[in-house]
Each structure stands twice: as C-alpha cells, then as structure tokens.
Amino acid sequence: MMVAGAKALELKKHDVDALNVFPVPDGDTGTNMFLTIQSAARDSEKVTSQAISDVAAAASMGSLMGARGNSGVILSQLLRGIAKGFEGLLTANPLQVAQALQAGVDTAYKAVMKPVEGTILTVSKETAKAALTKAKGGGSLLETLQDAHNKGMECLAKTPDMLPVLKQAGVVDAGGQGFLIILGGWIAVLKGETVTPDSRYEVGQKTAPSSQDTHDIQREFMRIEDLDYPYCTEFLIKGTDLRVERIRQDLKDRGDSLLVVGTPEVIKIHVHVKNPGKILEYAIQWGSLHQVQIHNMLEQNENMAHAMKTEPTELTEAVFEETSTFSETQPMKEFGLVAVVMGQGIADVYKSLGVDEVVYGGQTMNPSTEDLAEAVRKISARHVFILPNNGNIIMAARQVGDIIQDRGVSVISSKSISQGISALLSFNAEGEAEANVKNMERALGNVVSGEVTYAVRDSQFGTINISSGDILGLVEDAIVSSGQSLLEVAQATLEKMDWKTHDLVTIFYGEETKQDEVERLGNWLKEENPNVEVEVHPGRQPLYYYIFGVE
Structure with missing residues (x-):
C-alpha cells in the first residue's frame, strides 16, 4: 500500500502542482508530497518483518526525514499518527485501520499551530470519520477505505467554499487532492490492481540521478584521506522502554554524523564509525536489531574517485566542490547559522553575513527536514539557528529539533530572502540564544519583501x-x-x-x-x-x- 500510494502520486504530482492558488511558478505541493511519501515507501520496503506496526513505523520515520513543504510535513504527521495507531499490532482489522487513520488526523492537527479548515487537514478528517462509520458497521477493509475515499472527494469539492482564496483561484485544495491520490493507491492494491510506473523505491534500484541521489552523494562523499570513520552504519532497534536520549548520549563520542530518532518501541540509528561491531554489540543490549546496513565509504569513495577521473560530470564536480572541506576539524563555537537560499549570488551574500551552511532551495523545490538536519550537523556549534526564508519551509525546519537533540536548534520564521537578511543583521554572536531568537524574530518586521x-x-x-x-x-x-x-x-x-x-x-x-x-x-x-x-x-x-x- 505504501509503495502504491507513492506510485499513484508520482503519476499525478504535476496535476496537484497545477492546483496552486497563485499563478506563479512555485506550485510544488504535489512534488513535495510525492517526495515525502516516496521517502516513506523506501523505508517501508526495507522492512523484512510481516508486522504492520513495523511497516508503519518505518514509513513514519521515512516521511519524517523526507518531509518537504507544509503539505509534506502534514502528510508526515498523518503517517506518524497512523504508526501510533498500529503500535504493537501484527495485523489490523478494518476498525483498527480506521482508528489508525483517526490517530493520524489527531496527530496532524496537533502539529499545526493554527489549523485551517478547507485544507488537507479537513479532507483527512472527513475520510477518517467515514472510515470509522463504515468499519463499525461491519464493512470490509476495502469497503472501509472506499467509503473514506468517497467522503474525502465530497469534502475536497467543498474546499473552495471553506477557503475564499481557493474559490477565487478556481481550484480545490492541493494537499487534500494529494492525500486522496495516495489513498487511491492504497485502495488499488486491495483491489488487486497494479499502479504504474513499475519502479520500486528500494534503495539501489534507481536508474538515473535524482535530487535524492544527489543528496545521498553529498552526504556520504568525502575525500578518501579524511575518512576517520569509514563505515556508515544504519539499523533499527526494537524493544520496550527504549530511551532515545540515553542512547544518543552513549553513542555521541563513538563516531560522527550521528542520528538517533524514534519512539520507546523503535529507534533508528545512523552513525559513521571505525568498528560497526562495537556499535551493534552496544545496541543489542536494548532490544532486537533490524534492517542492519553497513557500507564501506572508503570503497565507495574510491569508486567515486575513479568515476570522476574517467567520466567527469556536472554532478560529480558539484559534489566535490560542496564536500571538499566537509571533514576539516573545526573548533566548537556557541552559535551556528543555516539558511535556505535560491541562487549562488544570494548564497554569497548570506555567507558574507556569517551563515555557516546554505541549503539551496525555495520556490519549486523545498528542502526536506533531513536536508536541513544534515546542514545543522555539519556545523560545530552548541546552538544552531535556521532561516527557512520561505513560508513553505518553516514547518519542515521545525521538525529538525525532533531529529537533532545533541544541540539547540531554533527556527527563525523568515518567509523571504529579505527577511532573512534583516534577521542576520540583528544576530549577536556574543548574546544569549533566547535573546537572539527574540531580536531576529523582531527584525523580520523591519523589512517589506x-x-x-x-x-x-x-x-x-x-x-x-x-x-x-x-x-x-x-x-x-x-x-x-x-x-x-x-x-x-x-x-x-x-x-x-x-x-x-x-x-x-x-x-x-x-x-x-x-x-x-x-x-x-x-x-x-x-x-x-x-x-x-x-x-x-x-x-x-x-x-x-x-x-x-x-x-
């Protein structure tokens, strides 16, 4: 179902993009939701367990890391709630599925500071309500989801009446449409239908470089001589009463690029180490290990270096430029700055104002939560401020704090390049974190964009x-x-x-x-x-x- 939902949206993502309220070239709701559900599908495909709780947990984790744009973040929260609803279950009957959908809605509403009706929130709420009604009446799983989909479509058609801006533009809500397309993919699987394209989302089976491929290469590629921790080690721990913060503290000095996220029942760990065996030996004390993957980055870099010598491309040249100083030793400082920008010239100005890491994105391509978290991890600082510089990136930026907890992370709610610059001019490297947040937020009102x-x-x-x-x-x-x-x-x-x-x-x-x-x-x-x-x-x-x- 997860893979089919992603494939269904892949086929229709540009149609969803076209539902943009404003006729400007930044309609990316469909693309953002697709990249989010694709990340969820990729992680779910790695699960070897037959338990629906394990698949849902993996999908939730994948969507959290891959969430892009406000619509993608809300989708990730829906999947997070669904995973909560399936916790501890090997299989799920129609009522449990409906209850999980409702748990997803509850989680998504809580995640949004000011929920707006007439959006994906309303559409998902109505689908969950219809699913519960049908399941309680004895409907099969297929009947339950079909009723949910039908009710969702009715609600979607009414979204222009709920939001005047939709009526004025003559469109329905794009996020709600994207959610129903995913739900349609789930239904297709239950009906025995095939959703094309046929490509799987399993890592390693992609045939052409994509934005995700580029990100993966940028994240892992370093100069060969700089690899102090050559083994990229990833796995899940499953158990009871797992302590995320305790595990993170125990592992923080055993390698670099550490990521520890999850729940008391399942935790995902990513770390670069010298000896993967010692990490696995530590982890097994907490519970059972799953989806263990160990990659020798030294070998990968040798292959990459060879490819760069024999077949130089824009991609590899860009990767070398971005990562050539990645692992240089840097002293720990108090504050760091990350900014999302579009355009090299803007990036140069931001760097001249003290920004440590720029993430390229903005209109038409919003960076994911993982992209932003990766930029934060590159900075040797105790507290990092993120400038999203786009209203559609703020929610994804706020999720970085759920992923990185070994340092402070503050998101300044800048919605434009000009606001970001105004905030930077109010930043005081000698001040306190809380005071900086207040001053930078206040500075956003000093500029008209x-x-x-x-x-x-x-x-x-x-x-x-x-x-x-x-x-x-x-x-x-x-x-x-x-x-x-x-x-x-x-x-x-x-x-x-x-x-x-x-x-x-x-x-x-x-x-x-x-x-x-x-x-x-x-x-x-x-x-x-x-x-x-x-x-x-x-x-x-x-x-x-x-x-x-x-x-």
Whole structure:
C-alpha cells in the first residue's frame, strides 16, 4: 500500500502542482508530497518483518526525514499518527485501520499551530470519520477505505467554499487532492490492481540521478584521506522502554554524523564509525536489531574517485566542490547559522553575513527536514539557528529539533530572502540564544519583501486580470501588479512597497534578468528619490526576475 500510494502520486504530482492558488511558478505541493511519501515507501520496503506496526513505523520515520513543504510535513504527521495507531499490532482489522487513520488526523492537527479548515487537514478528517462509520458497521477493509475515499472527494469539492482564496483561484485544495491520490493507491492494491510506473523505491534500484541521489552523494562523499570513520552504519532497534536520549548520549563520542530518532518501541540509528561491531554489540543490549546496513565509504569513495577521473560530470564536480572541506576539524563555537537560499549570488551574500551552511532551495523545490538536519550537523556549534526564508519551509525546519537533540536548534520564521537578511543583521554572536531568537524574530518586521516573476496560467487575483506569461509583482506574497513590461511591473511593485519613504532598497536580480534592465531600474530609483540608498546584487536566482527588500 505504501509503495502504491507513492506510485499513484508520482503519476499525478504535476496535476496537484497545477492546483496552486497563485499563478506563479512555485506550485510544488504535489512534488513535495510525492517526495515525502516516496521517502516513506523506501523505508517501508526495507522492512523484512510481516508486522504492520513495523511497516508503519518505518514509513513514519521515512516521511519524517523526507518531509518537504507544509503539505509534506502534514502528510508526515498523518503517517506518524497512523504508526501510533498500529503500535504493537501484527495485523489490523478494518476498525483498527480506521482508528489508525483517526490517530493520524489527531496527530496532524496537533502539529499545526493554527489549523485551517478547507485544507488537507479537513479532507483527512472527513475520510477518517467515514472510515470509522463504515468499519463499525461491519464493512470490509476495502469497503472501509472506499467509503473514506468517497467522503474525502465530497469534502475536497467543498474546499473552495471553506477557503475564499481557493474559490477565487478556481481550484480545490492541493494537499487534500494529494492525500486522496495516495489513498487511491492504497485502495488499488486491495483491489488487486497494479499502479504504474513499475519502479520500486528500494534503495539501489534507481536508474538515473535524482535530487535524492544527489543528496545521498553529498552526504556520504568525502575525500578518501579524511575518512576517520569509514563505515556508515544504519539499523533499527526494537524493544520496550527504549530511551532515545540515553542512547544518543552513549553513542555521541563513538563516531560522527550521528542520528538517533524514534519512539520507546523503535529507534533508528545512523552513525559513521571505525568498528560497526562495537556499535551493534552496544545496541543489542536494548532490544532486537533490524534492517542492519553497513557500507564501506572508503570503497565507495574510491569508486567515486575513479568515476570522476574517467567520466567527469556536472554532478560529480558539484559534489566535490560542496564536500571538499566537509571533514576539516573545526573548533566548537556557541552559535551556528543555516539558511535556505535560491541562487549562488544570494548564497554569497548570506555567507558574507556569517551563515555557516546554505541549503539551496525555495520556490519549486523545498528542502526536506533531513536536508536541513544534515546542514545543522555539519556545523560545530552548541546552538544552531535556521532561516527557512520561505513560508513553505518553516514547518519542515521545525521538525529538525525532533531529529537533532545533541544541540539547540531554533527556527527563525523568515518567509523571504529579505527577511532573512534583516534577521542576520540583528544576530549577536556574543548574546544569549533566547535573546537572539527574540531580536531576529523582531527584525523580520523591519523589512517589506517583494518579488517580480511571471504567470504560469491565466487567472484573476482580486481586480487584476492575469494572462499566462504576464510579468507579476508580489508584495508579501500578494499579487499587486501585472503587465508585459518588466520595468513597469518592477516600478509598480516598488511603489506598492512605498519605497520612497524608506532608507534602503535592496535588489537581487535573477539569472534571466538582463543587465540593461537592471540598469534602467537603478537609474529610475535614483531619479525618483536620490536620498534612498540602493544596493544591487546579482542573486542569480531562477524564476524570479527581482527580489526586493525595502527597509
């Protein structure tokens, strides 16, 4: 069921992406949910046990690590609750399945600070309610899930009536649609149907480099001479009263890249060590070991080095550039900074402001919880601040604290590149963690954020009629201008930001923006108000012609 759900969404992910409320090129709900459920399916396929509790626990863990975007995080919380509902069960009858679905809904609602009806939350709630009603009435598992799916579809059709923004855009909720597609994959399996494509999600059976492949290589590849801990060791411990924090403390000095996450019944461990046997000998004291995988990274690196010499590619060159200093010894410092950025030019500015690790992402490709956790682990600091710089990444960032508990992790709720910069300027390396959080959060309100991009479909936003291909101006994620001229839309957007009454305008221009366009905009700003300072940087960001900050 897990694999079929992932395959079903893989086939329809672009349709779900197209349900974006705004006609801008960042509709990625389907992609985010697919990558999340794909990670869950990959982990569930590794389970050799026949117990539904073990499969559900693995799927929950996989979805936690692979969660991307708000929709992916909510999906991971649904799977987390479902796993709780299946705890201790070898098999599950229709009522237990329905109860697990309800446990998923309860967990997801608790995870969202301000639940909004008319979203995936509402759709999943109605499906669980219908499942419980059918199961209590004696329905089979297939009948129970079919009733749940039918009720979910009815609810999905009503989401535009619950959220005005959906009605205005003429779409149903994308997250709810994605959830029902996954549920449809589960039903297909129970009916004996095959969901294509036929590729499995088992690690090692992928045929072409994907974003996940790139991440795996970036995570594991180091220079051969720097491998002090050459064995990548991963496994699960299953037992009772497992103590995550105690195990983490016991293992923290036995290797590096340590990950210890889980529940009192099942814990996942990932660590790089010199002697895997000693780690396994320690772990077996706590319970039974499962899904043990040991990889010799020295051998992997030799193969990678050979491949790089014989068949150099953009991928391997990029990997070497990213990881060539990965394992250099660094002294422990008090604070570290991680930021999500799009564009090398923006990354350069962030690094000049003291950011230790940048994670490339943002619109169209939100980094996963694991991507962010990996960046945190690379920093030798007692407390790390994460700047998501996108409203759709904040929830995934907040889950990093569930994964990494050997240091403090604070998420600053920055929703734009400009807000992130404002927060960085308020950071005090000599201050206290709590004070830094307050000051950086407060600084987010000191800047007005704007963007200029293009429309991917015909639409209407308020009184603005939009045609596919139009240039769009946004202020704080709201569309404020539309037209055919890049300069005119940029000017209109800045006027909506009331730039003339501020002290500083910061401009990042994109990889598709021509230099003469940038100069024309800069000259206009100087002519209109020479007293306002203007900073212009080559952001090199994709999709967005300009990113503005006014403060």
